[in-house]
Amino acid sequence: MTTLTAKDKQTVKAFWAKVSGKSEDIGAAAVARMLVVYPQTKTYFSHWQDQSPNSPAARKHGKTVMMGVGDAVTKIDDLKEGLKELSELHAFILRVDPANFKILSHNILVVMAVMFPTDFTPDVHVSLDKFLAAVSLALAEKYR
Amino acid sequence: MVEWTDFERDTIQDIFSRIEYDVVGPAALARCLVVYPWTQRYFGGFGNLYNAAAIKGNPMVSKHGTTILHGLDRAVKNMDDIKNTYAELSVLHSEKLHVDPDNFKLLADCLTIVVAAQLGNEFSGEVQAAFQKFLAVVVSSLGRQYH
Numbered sequence: 407m408t409t410l411t412a413k414d415k416q417t418v419k420a421f422w423a424k425v426s427g428k429s430e431d432i433g434a435a436a437v438a439r440m441l442v443v444y445p446q447t448k449t450y451f452s453h454w455q456d457q458s459p460n461s462p463a464a465r466k467h468g469k470t471v472m473m474g475v476g477d478a479v480t481k482i483d484d485l486k487e488g489l490k491e492l493s494e495l496h497a498f499i500l501r502v503d504p505a506n507f508k509i510l511s512h513n514i515l516v517v518m519a520v521m522f523p524t525d526f527t528p529d530v531h532v533s534l535d536k537f538l539a540a541v542s543l544a545l546a547e548k549y550r
Numbered sequence: 551m552v553e554w555t556d557f558e559r560d561t562i563q564d565i566f567s568r569i570e571y572d573v574v575g576p577a578a579l580a581r582c583l584v585v586y587p588w589t590q591r592y593f594g595g596f597g598n599l600y601n602a603a604a605i606k607g608n609p610m611v612s613k614h615g616t617t618i619l620h621g622l623d624r625a626v627k628n629m630d631d632i633k634n635t636y637a638e639l640s641v642l643h644s645e646k647l648h649v650d651p652d653n654f655k656l657l658a659d660c661l662t663i664v665v666a667a668q669l670g671n672e673f674s675g676e677v678q679a680a681f682q683k684f685l686a687v688v689v690s691s692l693g694r695q696y697h
Contacts, residue, residue, distance in 0.1 A: 442675030443682060459675055512659065516666050516678065523667035528584035529602045531663065535585060 410533075410540055415482050417533035422479045424525055425518070429476055432517050433468030434460075439513040447506055471510070478541045485544035497548040504549065507542035514538060552687050554629055561680040565665060566626045574664050575619030576612035580605045582660040589653055618657070625688050633691045640695035651693035658685040 410418075425432065438459035440447050454463040474492060481488025496502050515535060518526045526534075583590050584602045593599065596610040605611055621639065628635045643649045662682060666673045673681075 439675040439678060443679040515663060516673075519663045519666040520670055520673055523670070526663075526667065527602070528581045528606075531581060532585040 408536060410482065410536055414533040414536055417530055418482065418537045419479060421525065421530050421534060422476065425522060426476055428521065429472040430465075430469045432514065432521065433470070433472030433475075434465040435468070435517045435520070436510060436513040437464050437468040437471065439516060440510050443513070444509050447509060450500075450502060450506075475514070475538075475541065478537075478544075482537070485540050486547055489541065489544040490548070493545050493548040496545050497550075504542065504546040507545060508539075511535070511538035511542060551630070552632070557676070558680040558683065559629060561677050562626060562629065562684050565669070565677070565681060566623070569665060569668055571619045572612070572616045574615075574661070574668060575617070576615035578657065578661040578664045579615035579618060580608075580611055581664060582657045583611065585660060586653075586656045589656060592647065592649060592653075619661075622688065625684070625691075629684075632687050633694065636688065636691040637695055640692050643692055644696040651689075651696055654689040654692050658682075658689055661685065 441451075441457070441459045441464065448457050451457055451463070451467075454461065456463060458464070478485060478489060515526075515531065515538070518531075518534065580602075583593070583599060583605050590599050593611070593614075596608060596614075598604045598608060599611075624635050625632045643651075662678070662685065665681065666678070669677070
């Protein structure tokens with residue numbers, strides 16, 4: 407995994423500033439897509455009464471996830487340290503297989519393309535992809 | 551044999567009848583070369599790939615992007631036998647072009663992103679699932695003749 411360059415960090419922060427106002431919608435859309443396109447991810451949500459992609463629980467989860475992503479943007483200079491507690495949560499309590507971080511990241515990127523087609527240029531795409539990969543790595547830090 | 555629902559068949563036909571090949575093809579290939587720069591290894595003869603602007607404006611990239619997308623036409627027309635449809639192309643990519651088949655998935659992901667940007671909200675979760683399933687079958691078929 408590569409480190410984020412200064413340009414990556416700048417690009418991510420600038421893009422996030424543009425889109426963060428819609429972060430709840432982005433999160434809801436990404437989680438909904440994930441549940442539809444990768445149905446195996448539903449196994450983590452068997453405790454929801456309504457597992458449909460646009461259920462209130464799914465929407466709320468999308469909001470939670472994007473709040474985490476927004477938080478990660480502010481901690482972009484030291485994700486490992488900054489996301490330590492979230493990593494512990496995912497490692498010991500949620501026990502989400504880290505392969506799923508890649509799946510959700512992909513769907514976040516698809517939603518960015520749908521909602522911000524002109525702003526989500528290839529340069530933004532590569533920096534955001536690297537950033538989400540770095541966040542995923544930081545989240546997996548405490549697993550073993 | 552891949553089982554396709556009516557929705558999946560209709561969705562694939564619909565997408566490919568609506569997208570502009572000479573916009574989507576070049577955009578997808580250019581995006582792939584920017585987002586996954588190691589893929590540039592296969593395009594040494596294409597001239598200036600120095601940065602995103604150069605890649606986007608490169609006429610050889612554009613032309614090749616369109617070619618690739620038209621290559622998908624055969625699968626769109628033969629959804630029930632994509633495996634055999636691409637047997638020759640698979641041999642070509644393996645024996646002549648020496649492309650690591652992992653790269654097929656990278657281009658498929660970029661194509662998904664570009665089509666999503668083109669179709670906007672019409673690219674629903676269900677449509678995305680059908681499109682990704684189609685591309686997964688294509689990717690698998692292209693990798694099948696490698697040994």
